[in-house]
Structure formats: structure tokens, C-alpha cells
Amino acid sequence: MVNKGRLRLALTGGVGAMAVLAAGCSIGGKGALAAGDSPAVVTITPANGTAQVKPDGTIEVKTSGGKLEKVTVQGQGAVTVSGRFADGHKVWRSDRTMTPGASYTVTAQARDDGKTRTATSTFTTLKPSATLSIADVTPNLKGEKVGIGMPIFVRFDRPVTDKAAVERTLRVTPDKPVEGAWRWIGSDQVVYRTKTFWQPHQNVRFHASLAGVNAGGGVYGAADADATLSIGAAQITTGDIGGHHMTVTRDGKKLRTVPFSAGNGETREFTTTSGVHLLMEKGNPVTMTSPGRQEGDPGYYKTVVNYAVRFSNSGEYVHSAPWSVGSQGSANVSHGCLNVSPENAKWFYDIAQRGDVLKLTGSTREVEWDNGWSVFQMPFDEWRQGSALK
Numbered sequence: 001m002v003n004k005g006r007l008r009l010a011l012t013g014g015v016g017a018m019a020v021l022a023a024g025c026s027i028g029g030k031g032a033l034a035a036g037d038s039p040a041v042v043t044i045t046p047a048n049g050t051a052q053v054k055p056d057g058t059i060e061v062k063t064s065g066g067k068l069e070k071v072t073v074q075g076q077g078a079v080t081v082s083g084r085f086a087d088g089h090k091v092w093r094s095d096r097t098m099t100p101g102a103s104y105t106v107t108a109q110a111r112d113d114g115k116t117r118t119a120t121s122t123f124t125t126l127k128p129s130a131t132l133s134i135a136d137v138t139p140n141l142k143g144e145k146v147g148i149g150m151p152i153f154v155r156f157d158r159p160v161t162d163k164a165a166v167e168r169t170l171r172v173t174p175d176k177p178v179e180g181a182w183r184w185i186g187s188d189q190v191v192y193r194t195k196t197f198w199q200p201h202q203n204v205r206f207h208a209s210l211a212g213v214n215a216g217g218g219v220y221g222a223a224d225a226d227a228t229l230s231i232g233a234a235q236i237t238t239g240d241i242g243g244h245h246m247t248v249t250r251d252g253k254k255l256r257t258v259p260f261s262a263g264n265g266e267t268r269e270f271t272t273t274s275g276v277h278l279l280m281e282k283g284n285p286v287t288m289t290s291p292g293r294q295e296g297d298p299g300y301y302k303t304v305v306n307y308a309v310r311f312s313n314s315g316e317y318v319h320s321a322p323w324s325v326g327s328q329g330s331a332n333v334s335h336g337c338l339n340v341s342p343e344n345a346k347w348f349y350d351i352a353q354r355g356d357v358l359k360l361t362g363s364t365r366e367v368e369w370d371n372g373w374s375v376f377q378m379p380f381d382e383w384r385q386g387s388a389l390k
Contacts (some may be wrong), residue, residue, distance in 0.1 A: 040065030040112040042119035050123040055212030055220050059083065059094040059106060061119075066112025068092050078102035079211040079224050097212025100220045101127030125212070131222035132166070132215045133157045134208060139354060145232030148197040149278045150355025151375050152206055152229065159187035161216025163388035166190075169209040169221070174231075175202040183386030185370070195380045197357065200234040200251060232353050239338070241272050241362035244329050246338070248348070255351075258344045259329025261321070263336035265363070269314075270335050273367035276376040277311040277358040282349055284308065290335070291315060301335065306342070307349035311358050312372040318358075320345035 041064040046053050059081065061071050067089035073081040078099035085092050098104060105122045138153040139146050152172065160166050167182055172192055176199035184190050198204065205228050210221035239246030241262045248255045263272035269291070286308040293300040308319035314336070321328075321339030328339060340348065355373075369377035384390060 040110055040117060042108050042110050042117060044106050044108060044119055044121035046121065046123040048121040048123070053123050053125045055098045055100045055125045056214045061092040061106065061108045063090050063110040066110050068108060069111050069116070070109045072107050073104055075099060075102045075104040078104065096209055097221070098125050099211045100125055100131060100222065128218060128220045130158070130219045132160065132210065132219050133222045134210065134225040137206060137225065137227040139229060140227060145230045145353055147279065147353040147355030147357060148200055148231060148234045149357045149376060150198065150229060150231070151373060152192040154190050156188045158219070161219065162214065165213055166210070166215055167388045169213050171207045172204060174198065174204040181380070181384035181387055183383050184388060191375065193375045193383060198231045200231055202231050204229040204231060235351065235353060235356045236359070237357065238359045241274065241332065241360055243362065244332065256347065258340055258348065261324045261327040261334050261339040262332040263334050264332050268365060271365040272316060272336050272338065272360065272363050273312060273314070273365050273371070274360050274363045275367035275374060277360065277367060278373040279352050279354055279356040279358060280310045280372050281354065282309050282352060284349065286317065286319070288315065307345035309349055309352045310372070312367060312374065314371055318345065318348055
């Protein structure tokens with residue numbers, strides 16, 4: 001029997017419509033299927049069993065019919081690989097790199113004509129001859145609160161060839177956003193600083209999606225890395241070297257004014273540096289020796305001091321100096337440090353946080369931006385020129 005409705009449609013639509021109808025009809029014969037009943041095919045690349053897949057390659061899943069509902073990528077001991085759907089959920093592509101030398105399994109589910117079909121592929125990634133890892137992130141002391149000037153220092157275990165590729169993996173996410181930038185310090189270290197300072201009392205998260213990144217020269221990133229900085233109170237100390245006093249504030253409120261005796265200025269070495277310093281470390285006690293001098297040389301000294309807080313790499317500290325109490329607040333007689341009384345030294349030592357700001361003025365010697373952590377001595381526009389992504 002002829003289906004009159006189909007016949008009328010074919011006649012009305014002309015030759016093209018007749019061809020469509022013929023393709024859509026059952027032709028007869030045992031087991032024949034209409035073309036619309038053909039199951040959708042899900043294709044996964046890399047295919048099952050593939051080896052030596054480049055860690056920075058792309059995983060792609062496609063369906064020939066229906067839509068992809070879910071795609072998961074799992075690797076034992078490897079980074080989780082995420083991705084995005086495209087083309088109306090007919091395509092899924094990974095959007096990050098994979099761990100080198102790992103086994104991954106991709107599981108994809110597609111929905112077509114009310115039916116769910118599942119496909120899987122297990123493959124292994126290339127194990128390179130050399131990998132790149134993060135050797136250290138500073139600050140990294142558990143439970144430590146740091147100051148509002150604290151930079152983030154990231155040191156790698158080998159020189160980085162493709163700095164731009166590696167820098168793209170680095171993310172800094174503060175609870176209270178502020179502009180900042182990375183600057184490479186040599187081939188194996190990169191430093192992040194803010195344009196101004198961090199807002200106090202917040203967490204700052206660092207993440208490096210390093211696993212699988214092509215770092216150049218056949219070297220791939222070995223693993224991701226994370227760190228969290230806890231920013232404490234906004235403690236800022238300002239001092240006039242010629243005025244022999246410094247004032248300490250916390251969150252905008254004055255805590256104490258401390259008399260000191262700074263460097264005597266007889267030589268450059270004995271001149272306390274002006275500029276924006278950051279507190280770097282604390283020690284109690286600390287043994288101080290004259291740089292570049294041997295015992296018996298003119299100007300040689302070796303002194304043990306208590307409650308010492310470092311603020312440069314040229315041997316400058318705030319520390320206890322009971323021998324110069326009579327000069328503190330009135331004269332500069334030190335070898336470059338800020339000498340304060342034992343009581344004030346202990347008080348300052350106890351409240352000091354790494355990354356606290358110390359602003360000094362009044363000397364003829366300006367601290368260099370790379371002398372210790374004095375990164376705020378460099379204008380921010382110049383600082384970010386050291387990024388590989390400028």
C-alpha cells in the first residue's frame with residue numbers, strides 16, 4: 001500500500017524531496033534499518049592504547065550524533081585535566097596540560113535519541129628525559145603571617161628556557177585584589193610583587209599549573225604547585241636617619257616611637273641605606289662580622305647581638321645595642337645597623353613580620369632594589385618589564 005501522505009509530499013517537493021524520502025524509507029529485506037536509527041559514534045583522541053602522548057597535547061572527544069553529556073579524564077597520581085564543550089556539545093577539548101609519564105583514562109557519555117552511549121580510552125603520556133619542578137616558594141612557613149609588602153619568590157630546580165610558557169601557568173589570587181606583576185631574577189627564579197601593597201588581614205593563594213607545560217629544550221613541567229600566604233596586620237615603620245627616631249604603626253595606629261643610632265656614615269659601608277625596605281628575617285642571637293675584613297684588619301669587628309631583625313643583604317638589622325644607649329635618639333655611631341635599646345629591640349622583634357615595611361630617609365646611600373627584598377625601590381612600570389609576558 002502506498003502512503004499517500006508521503007507521495008503527495010514527494011510530488012509537491014520535487015526531485016530533491018523524493019530523494020530524501022527514498023533515503024528515509026525502509027527498503028525491505030531482513031534486518032534493514034532506517035538511516036536515522038544508526039547509533040552515534042563517539043571518537044576519543046588519543047585513541048585507546050596510544051603511548052608517548054605529548055603532555056602538552058590536546059584530548060578531543062567527538063560524537064557523530066546527539067550530544068556529549070559528560071567527559072571525565074582521570075589519571076592516577078596525575079593532575080586533573082579539565083576541558084570545555086563546543087559545537088553544541090558535539091565536541092569536548094581539554095584546556096590544560098597533562099602530567100608527564102602518566103596513564104590517563106578518558107570516559108565520555110553521549111545521549112542520542114533517548115539512549116546513552118559510553119566510550120573510553122586509556123593512554124600514556126611521554127616520560128621526558130628532564131622535567132622542571134618548583135624547588136621553593138617563599139614565604140612557606142606553616143602558620144606564618146607576613147607583612148603587606150611581602151613578595152612571592154618562586155625558585156625552580158633548573159634554568160627555564162621558555163619563561164613565557166612557564167609564567168603563563170602562574171596564578172596569584174588574593175582575597176582582596178590588587179595589581180601585581182612577575183619579574184624574572186635570573187634563569188631559575190621569578191618574583192611577584194604588588195603595585196602598592198597587599199591589603200592586610202587576608203589570604204593570598206599561589207598556584208602553578210606547571211605539570212605538562214613545555215618549558216623548552218625537551219623539558220616538561222613535572223607537577224603543579226600551590227601555596228597560601230596569610231597577610232597579617234599592616235605594620236609600617238618610618239624613620240629619619242638624621243632625626244634618630246622611627247615610628248611604628250599597625251593598621252594606621254601608632255604603636256611606639258623608638259630612638260635609634262644609625263650608621264656613622266664614615267664610609268659607604270657604615271652608612272645606613274635610605275629607601276623602602278622589607279623586613280626579611282629574625283634571629284636571636286646573631287653574630288655580626290665586618291664584611292671583607294680579617295681579624296687584625298682596620299675596621300674588623302665580630303659582635304654577637306640579640307633580637308636582630310634583618311632588612312637588607314648588606315648586613316643591616318634593627319637590633320639590641322646596650323653599649324650605645326647613650327647615643328640612641330641623638331647620634332649615629334653604628335656600623336650601619338639601627339641600634340636600639342634591649343627593651344625596644346625585644347618589643348620590635350616580637351611584633352615583626354617578614355614583609356613588614358620599613359621606610360628610612362635622611363642618608364646619602366639609597367638602597368638598591370635587589371639588595372634584600374627592597375623590590376618597591378623599583379618603579380612598578382619598570383618592574384613589570386621583567387615579565388616574560390610583557
